[in-house]
Amino acid sequence: MVPDFNNRIRQVAFLLIVTALALIVFKQLYIFFPGFLGALTLYILCRRYYFHLTEQRKWKKGLTAILFMVLFMACIVAPVYFALQMIFQKVEAIVENPEQVNQVIDAISAQLREWTGQDLLTKEATTDIRKKATSFIPGILNSSATMLGNLLMILFLAFFMFKNGRLMEKTLEHYIPLKHKNIQSLADETCGMVRANALGIPLISLIQGLVALLGYWIVGIDDFVLLGLITGLCAFFPVIGTAMIWLPLVIFLFSKGESGKAIGLAAYSVTIIGNIDYVARISFLQKVGNVHPVITILGLIAGLRLFGFWGFIFGPLLISLLLLLVRIYRNEFGGAVKSPSPPSI
Numbered sequence: 001m002v003p004d005f006n007n008r009i010r011q012v013a014f015l016l017i018v019t020a021l022a023l024i025v026f027k028q029l030y031i032f033f034p035g036f037l038g039a040l041t042l043y044i045l046c047r048r049y050y051f052h053l054t055e056q057r058k059w060k061k062g063l064t065a066i067l068f069m070v071l072f073m074a075c076i077v078a079p080v081y082f083a084l085q086m087i088f089q090k091v092e093a094i095v096e097n098p099e100q101v102n103q104v105i106d107a108i109s110a111q112l113r114e115w116t117g118q119d120l121l122t123k124e125a126t127t128d129i130r131k132k133a134t135s136f137i138p139g140i141l142n143s144s145a146t147m148l149g150n151l152l153m154i155l156f157l158a159f160f161m162f163k164n165g166r167l168m169e170k171t172l173e174h175y176i177p178l179k180h181k182n183i184q185s186l187a188d189e190t191c192g193m194v195r196a197n198a199l200g201i202p203l204i205s206l207i208q209g210l211v212a213l214l215g216y217w218i219v220g221i222d223d224f225v226l227l228g229l230i231t232g233l234c235a236f237f238p239v240i241g242t243a244m245i246w247l248p249l250v251i252f253l254f255s256k257g258e259s260g261k262a263i264g265l266a267a268y269s270v271t272i273i274g275n276i277d278y279v280a281r282i283s284f285l286q287k288v289g290n291v292h293p294v295i296t297i298l299g300l301i302a303g304l305r306l307f308g309f310w311g312f313i314f315g316p317l318l319i320s321l322l323l324l325l326v327r328i329y330r331n332e333f334g335g336a337v338k339s340p341s342p343p344s345i
Contacts, residue, residue, distance in 0.1 A: 031146060034307045035153025037314045042072060042154065043161040044194045050162050065162040069155050077151065083229050090226055107255040182332050189324050197317040201236060201296060208235040208242055208276050215268040219261045221249065231273075236300060236312050242273050295319050 026033075046068055053059040161168060176183055209232020216224035227245060234241040246269040253262035296316045303315015 032150060032153045034311075034314055035150035036157060037317065038150065038154040039157035039161055041194050041198045041313070041317070042068075042158045043165065044191055045198060047162075047165060050165065061163045065159045068162060069159060072155075072158075086226055087229060087233075090223075107252055110255060178328065178332055182328055185331070186324070186328050189327075190321070193320045193324060194317065197299075197320060198313055201316060202313065204276075205232045205235040205241075208232060208273060211276050212242060212246065212269070212273050215246075215265060215273065216249075218268070219253075219265045221261075221265075233312075237297060242269070246273065295323070 050064060050068060053064050054061050173183055176186075178186065209228050212231035212235075213224055213228025216227050221227060227249070231242050231245040234244045237244070246265060250262045250266045250269070253259075253265065299316030299319040300311065301315070303311025303313075303318065305311070306318075307314055
């Protein structure tokens with residue numbers, strides 16, 4: 001009895017030491033956590049093609065992994081980099097010379113006052129909006145050094161994940177304390193969840209951004225490319241995201257006396273931009289994987305605070321993973337618990 005008790009004490013002490021060391025390491029490397037999530041996402045999305053090339057076509061593992069890294073840089077990183085550079089330059093110009101933005105806000109405030117008879121945007125409110133915007137935007141975009149560090153971490157980790165993929169999967173299967181069927185269910189649902197969050201949500205945002213860009217160009221708005229990019233970024237927020245851009249634009253056009261353009265943009269935005277989200281979800285996104293808008297919004301709120309810019313992708317992913325683990329827990333340990341039957345009337 002005493003030896004068993006001593007063994008338990010030693011086991012608990014050892015686990016406490018391991019947990020403490022793990023927390024210390026995580027605290028120091030937390031800034032690169034999005035890089036780990038990005039590498040894992042890239043691995044999950046491409047593992048089937050990688051194993052097909054290396055196991056069936058007999059391609060060399062290292063060279064194939066490098067090929068995937070090059071394709072990732074060319075197809076994803078390069079377009080995102082140029083888009084962010086355009087946004088960075090505009091944000092920097094606004095921060096250094098906010099007079100143009102102040103004029104737009106004042107014009108919108110005057111137009112709202114004319115329509116409603118109320119001073120909805122007081123000077124205190126507009127000043128507060130400017131302060132929050134100038135502090136919020138850099139926080140989302142993160143520093144260039146942090147983004148570069150996470151990008152390098154994605155490439156570094158993803159290379160070794162691909163090269164040692166089978167061994168990594170067998171090791172995880174050995175150490176995960178679940179039944180085999182639940183491990184398989186966890187793997188399948190994680191793959192579907194990653195596809196939905198890493199492909200589905202950005203795909204909707206890209207489509208809405210391009211459609212909005214086309215509308216801004218048709219109406220004749222200056223900087224229509226930049227505004228289209230920002231609209232696509234805001235489209236990560238379902239339902240209300242795109243309206244955060246086009247609605248102030250409509251009000252601003254009315255304030256300048258360009259009622260025709262304002263009405264045209266409003267009609268285009270409500271009928272086309274606003275319905276793209278619904279059309280995309282009920283059509284090809286059903287094949288990629290859909291994410292409930294509530295999960296997306298909650299994930300973005302948490303993700304942007306945790307990861308900055310990377311939170312657009314990994315915030316909803318974490319919420320989905322949490323719900324998946326709860327469901328797996330019920331399947332693993334709640335089999336004997338029956339749901340209460342409704343009372344008879």
